[in-house]
Each structure stands twice: as structure tokens, then as C-alpha cells.
Amino acid sequence: MKFWLVCSIAFLLSGCCISQDETIVCVLFDIPNGFFMESSGSFNISNTTTYGCQTGFTTLQGLHRGETTCLLDGWVPKPECIKTCPKPVDENIIFSTTKPVALLEEKLIFECTDGHETINQKRGGQAVCTLKGWSPKPQCLSIECEIPILEHGSIHPRKDQYVNRDVVKFSCIRGYTRVGSDSAQCYHFGWSPQPPTCKEKVTPCQQPPRISHGNLIGDLHEEYQHGEKMAYECDARFGMVGSSTAECVDGEWMFLPSCIEEEKTCGPPPSITNGHPVIVDNKNTHWHGETVEYVCDQTFVILGTNPARCLRGQWEVPSCTDGAAKCRRPKNAKFVPYAPLTKMFDNGRAVNYMCGSSLHTTKCNHGKWSPEPECKVKEFCPPPPQLPNAINEIEMKNYNSGEEISFTCKEHFLLQGPQKILCKDGSWQTPPRCVEAEGRCGRPPSIENGDVADTLMTDYMSGATVHYKCLLFYRMEGVPAVHCHNGTWTERPRCTEACTITEEDMSYNNISLKLAVGPKLYIESGETAEFICKKGYQANPTSSPFKALCIAGKMEYPICIEAY
Numbered sequence: 001m002k003f004w005l006v007c008s009i010a011f012l013l014s015g016c017c018i019s020q021d022e023t024i025v026c027v028l029f030d031i032p033n034g035f036f037m038e039s040s041g042s043f044n045i046s047n048t049t050t051y052g053c054q055t056g057f058t059t060l061q062g063l064h065r066g067e068t069t070c071l072l073d074g075w076v077p078k079p080e081c082i083k084t085c086p087k088p089v090d091e092n093i094i095f096s097t098t099k100p101v102a103l104l105e106e107k108l109i110f111e112c113t114d115g116h117e118t119i120n121q122k123r124g125g126q127a128v129c130t131l132k133g134w135s136p137k138p139q140c141l142s143i144e145c146e147i148p149i150l151e152h153g154s155i156h157p158r159k160d161q162y163v164n165r166d167v168v169k170f171s172c173i174r175g176y177t178r179v180g181s182d183s184a185q186c187y188h189f190g191w192s193p194q195p196p197t198c199k200e201k202v203t204p205c206q207q208p209p210r211i212s213h214g215n216l217i218g219d220l221h222e223e224y225q226h227g228e229k230m231a232y233e234c235d236a237r238f239g240m241v242g243s244s245t246a247e248c249v250d251g252e253w254m255f256l257p258s259c260i261e262e263e264k265t266c267g268p269p270p271s272i273t274n275g276h277p278v279i280v281d282n283k284n285t286h287w288h289g290e291t292v293e294y295v296c297d298q299t300f301v302i303l304g305t306n307p308a309r310c311l312r313g314q315w316e317v318p319s320c321t322d323g324a325a326k327c328r329r330p331k332n333a334k335f336v337p338y339a340p341l342t343k344m345f346d347n348g349r350a351v352n353y354m355c356g357s358s359l360h361t362t363k364c365n366h367g368k369w370s371p372e373p374e375c376k377v378k379e380f381c382p383p384p385p386q387l388p389n390a391i392n393e394i395e396m397k398n399y400n401s402g403e404e405i406s407f408t409c410k411e412h413f414l415l416q417g418p419q420k421i422l423c424k425d426g427s428w429q430t431p432p433r434c435v436e437a438e439g440r441c442g443r444p445p446s447i448e449n450g451d452v453a454d455t456l457m458t459d460y461m462s463g464a465t466v467h468y469k470c471l472l473f474y475r476m477e478g479v480p481a482v483h484c485h486n487g488t489w490t491e492r493p494r495c496t497e498a499c500t501i502t503e504e505d506m507s508y509n510n511i512s513l514k515l516a517v518g519p520k521l522y523i524e525s526g527e528t529a530e531f532i533c534k535k536g537y538q539a540n541p542t543s544s545p546f547k548a549l550c551i552a553g554k555m556e557y558p559i560c561i562e563a564y
């Protein structure tokens with residue numbers, strides 16, 4: 001051997017030795033759970049080599065192979081193989097981290113893609129990397145619905161397996177009447193609405209019931225047939241919850257709305273471009289349901305709802321459009337006869353257009369085609385999902401593409417997922433879930449004169465912390481953060497008002513600040529400010545102390561009077 005190596009046990013572990021001629025060399029050593037690719041040799045400074053890890057182990061970077069260089073301190077980085085769990089390869093699992101592996105005891109949070117859920121029927125879960133691998137194994141399964149049953153009827157389309165967002169339509173055989181929804185959609189909790197039944201005989205309904213703070217619109221009859229509808233409206237100041245139309249379903253009126261007092265009011269009706277409201281009385285507040293008529297300037301015509309209506313604190317106003325506005329052919333419309341895109345059509349002009357082989361007519365109505373010369377088949381969505389543990393106050397009817405509904409969970413349940421979903425191409429987007437708030441917390445409590453300093457979420461894990469900050473000139477009292485502790489937030493801090501010291505007040509009381517340190521003219525609650533009499537003035541014997549304390553935003557100034 002050419003070199004005499006000074007190697008101690010400690011050195012050997014890092015693979016570093018110093019040779020006789022004082023050049024540094026590194027040697028190969030036994031890497032626990034790993035191995036060097038080269039089987040023998042010693043390495044000079046800046047020599048690089050490769051090592052590998054045994055199955056189930058990786059480098060610190062999560063790779064099966066790593067490179068290391070012989071430096072003054074030995075091998076850098078130190079060749080190490082550690083126990084790791086590789087992220088499962090499943091396109092339906094979305095991980096909260098981009099790291100390819102998890103270290104031992106590391107927790108991995110995952111969510112399932114749209115249409116999938118965990119084995120416990122949750123939107124996502126967590127798994128821990130153990131010596132034996134993932135526990136439990138992260139898994140996302142397809143959401144499936146059983147084949148619905150409809151006696152004396154048929155279901156369309158027929159499939160062997162229905163999955164999330166599938167829509168089925170129901171029809172009854174001749175001589176039978178459908179009682180219930182005409183369609184349903186597959187969700188994580190099954191079909192919604194419930195499939196209907198097919199009945200040979202349906203019962204007519206008696207007069208629809210009265211509701212408090214609301215009225216029926218239209219004439220009353222003695223009897224109503226199955227499927228007949230009646231609309232309701234609420235008195236001014238009352239907002240409607242639920243469907244505005246009730247339906248006679250086999251002898252019973254269903255989907256009755258309720259009228260709840262609406263506290264939000266509207267300000268004066270706003271002016272609109274090329275038009276204005278007709279002010280009858282100069283009221284500054286208008287109740288929910290109140291109406292105001294709008295008119296347009298000359299040559300403009302009104303479009304939209306007139307009179308305008310105050311709805312939950314906001315005016316729903318019409319718009320004024322140029323009465324003589326012309327129309328152009330929409331890009332994809334096939335006008336008959338052919339019209340170039342540059343051609344202008346006068347107001348009131350009717351034209352024909354083709355959809356496939358059928359001819360339709362549309363009219364230019366103050367700059368807009370009515371109806372839109374589109375060839376889309378109108379796709380309806382089934383009545384909205386009756387989400388478990390949600391406050392189901394959404395109108396039960398078929399919705400058009402593009403319409404939106406929103407969800408609110410019952411108390412003690414947390415909304416997971418989107419608050420609003422859209423009716424798109426005949427089916428509803430995947431709705432959120434209302435999950436039991438076991439150990440989790442909802443929105444952190446709000447505080448007066450302060451705000452949450454972190455990004456606000458609707459759902460927090462047990463142990464989560466949320467910080468608060470006070471508005472300018474307010475002082476934080478208590479711990480400036482809350483913790484989510486098994487479903488409840490710890491006590492929130494308070495923001496107490498500061499006292500503002502004005503030149504005006506000081507001049508009035510013939511005083512000035514003892515220490516004219518900077519322009520700090522406010523002090524926080526609990527702090528003191530010290531005053532002195534202005535030159536030529538002396539303390540009023542009945543004055544409050546010259547060291548004034550700010551209590552909850554209030555402070556008593558001392559008083560000085562002219563000295564004689």
C-alpha cells in the first residue's frame with residue numbers, strides 16, 4: 001500500500017482519513033441500509049462517487065441514488081439512507097406536498113379528486129409513514145350509486161354502474177303518473193332528489209295553504225290537479241325562503257315557501273346610465289320588497305325589471321338601452337339568407353336562422369337578438385341535491401345551465417368544499433359536504449375593533465392557531481391569538497380603544513403635555529399621560545390628577561386656571 005492512513009473509528013464512519021503526505025483521502029465505508037456503487041478505492045479531495053439505498057430507504061432527498069464528494073470534512077453530503085414512504089402513485093389522490101417521499105413518522109394529508117372519496121367516505125384523509133409503510137394506506141375510491149328502482153316506469157340512460165355526477169331521467173309507463181322528481185343525480189350520499197314513484201291513481205289537491213306574511217298570486221280554484229303549481233309572494237319587509245311556487249303532489253301541496261323578516265334595507269334608489277328613478281318620497285331607507293319606478297332618457301328604452309326592487313339590501317335596477325340600437329349577426333349563427341358579420345340590422349327587424357335542418361326566427365330588440373339565435377339544446381339540471389346536514393332551502397325545480405345554488409350547513413356542521421355550485425351541461429357540479437365538527441373548528445370568532453391577521457378559512461384542525469390584530473389606536477388585551485381545541489376556540493382577545501389627546505382639549509383646559517416627546521397624541525387604554533399647566537397657569541384645586549389614566553378610550557383631563 002502506497003499510503004499510510006491515519007484512520008480512527010470515528011474517521012472511518014465518515015470515511016475520511018489523512019494520508020502520509022498530508023493529502024486528504026476519503027475511503028468507502030458501510031452505509032447503513034445503503035452501499036457505494038464502487039466497490040473499493042480511496043478518493044482524493046473533490047473526487048465524487050455515487051451510492052445507492054436499499055428498497056424502502058432513500059437519500060435525504062428521497063432518491064434511490066445519491067452523489068457525494070470527498071471534501072476536507074470527509075464525504076459531503078454524508079451518504080445516508082433513511083426509512084421513507086414513497087407517495088403512492090394514484091392520479092385520484094392529491095397530496096398537500098410536492099415531496100416525492102415522506103420521512104418516518106411524517107404525516108401526509110391528501111384529498112381525493114372530484115368524483116372520488118376515501119374508504120371512510122370522506123373528501124380526504126391523512127396517513128402516517130411507519131416502518132411498515134403507510135398507515136393507513138392512502139386510497140381514493142370512485143363515488144358510485146346503486147341502480148335506482150322504478151316500478152311501472154323506466155330509467156334513462158340504463159347503465160350497470162352509475163358514478164358521481166351521473167344524471168338519470170325517470171318516466172312512467174302509460175297509465176301511470178310520476179309522483180316526484182323527473183330526474184336525479186348521483187352524489188357521494190346517493191341519488192338526489194329521491195327517485196319518484198309511478199302511481200296508477202293520483203289524488204287532486206284542495207286549495208293551497210296560506211302562509212304567514214305572504215300571499216298566493218292568482219285566482220283560487222276548488223281543486224288542483226297533481227302537478228299544478230301556485231306561486232306565492234311575501235309581504236314587503238319579508239324575504240322568501242325556499243321555493244316561490246308550491247306544487248300539488250298526489251293530494252298534498254309540496255315546497256311551500258316561508259316569509260322571514262328581512263332586516264337588511266336599501267339606501268335611496270341609485271341613478272342609472274341614461275335613466276333615473278322616479279322619486280315619490282325622499283326616503284333614505286327602503287325595506288326588502290319595496291319598489292321604485294325607473295324611466296329612461298329620450299330615445300332610450302328600459303330593459304330588465306321595472307319597477308326596481310329592494311332585495312336583501314340591494315336594488316335590482318333595470319338598464320336603459322338605445323332604442324334605435326341595431327343588431328349584428330352573432331359569429332356562429334347561420335342566418336338565412338346569409339348575412340356578413342358587418343351587416344347591421346335595424347331595431348324590430350326579424351330574421352331566420354338555421355339549426356341543423358330546421359328554421360327558426362329571431363328579432364332585433366333594441367340592440368339584442370330575442371331569442372338568442374343559438375342552436376343549443378336547453379339542458380336542465382335535476383332539482384338541486386338535498387345535502388345531508390345542510391339547511392335545505394333551495395327551490396326544488398329543474399335549473400338551467402349556468403344557474404347557481406349555494407349551501408349553508410346546519411349548526412355544528414362544517415362546510416367542506418365549494419359554497420356554491422353551478423348547473424353545467426345538465427348536471428350539478430360536485431356539491432360540498434357538511435361534516436360534523438368533531439374536534440375541528442369553524443371560522444374563528446370575530447372581535448370588535450380588530451381583525452384576524454391570518455388568512456381566514458372556514459374549517460380548522462384541532463390545535464390550529466389564528467392570530468388577531470387591533471385597528472390603529474386600539475390596544476390588544478389578552479392573548480393575541482385563539483387556538484382550536486377539540487372543536488372550540490379558546491378565549492379571544494379584546495381590542496380596547498385608545499384615548500386621543502387633542503391640542504384643542506389641552507388648550508381648553510389650559511394644560512400641555514409634560515414630556516413633549518414626539519407627536520404621539522394618543523395613548524392606549526391602561527396607559528397614562530402626564531400634563532402640566534401652561535405658563536402663567538396653576539392647577540385648579542378641584543382638578544383631576546395630572547397623571548391621567550386612559551380607561552376604555554376615555555380620559556379625564558386635568559384643569560388649570562390663570563395664576564394671580
Ligand SMILES: *[C@@H]1O[C@H](CO)[C@@H](O)[C@H](O)[C@H]1NC(C)=O
Pocket residue numbers: 023041042043044047
Ligand atoms: C490521488 O492523487 C494522487 C496524486 O496526488 C494520485 O497519484 C492518485 O492516483 C489519486 N487517486 C485517485 C483515486 O484519483
Ligand SMILES: *[C@@H]1O[C@H](CO)[C@@H](O)[C@H](O)[C@H]1NC(C)=O
Pocket residue numbers: 044045046047048
Ligand atoms: C480525483 O480527482 C483528481 C483531481 O484532484 C482527478 O485527477 C481524478 O481523475 C479523480 N478521480 C476520480 C476517480 O474521479
Ligand SMILES: *[C@@H]1O[C@H](CO)[C@@H](O)[C@H](O)[C@H]1NC(C)=O
Pocket residue numbers: 439486487
Ligand atoms: C371532544 O369533545 C367531544 C364533545 O364535543 C367529547 O365527546 C370528546 O371526548 C372530546 N375529546 C377530547 C380529547 O377532549
Ligand SMILES: *[C@@H]1O[C@H](CO)[C@@H](O)[C@H](O)[C@H]1NC(C)=O
Pocket residue numbers: 508509510540559560561562
Ligand atoms: C382656562 O383659563 C381661562 C382664563 O385664561 C379660563 O377662563 C378658563 O375657565 C380655563 N379653563 C378651564 C377648563 O378651567
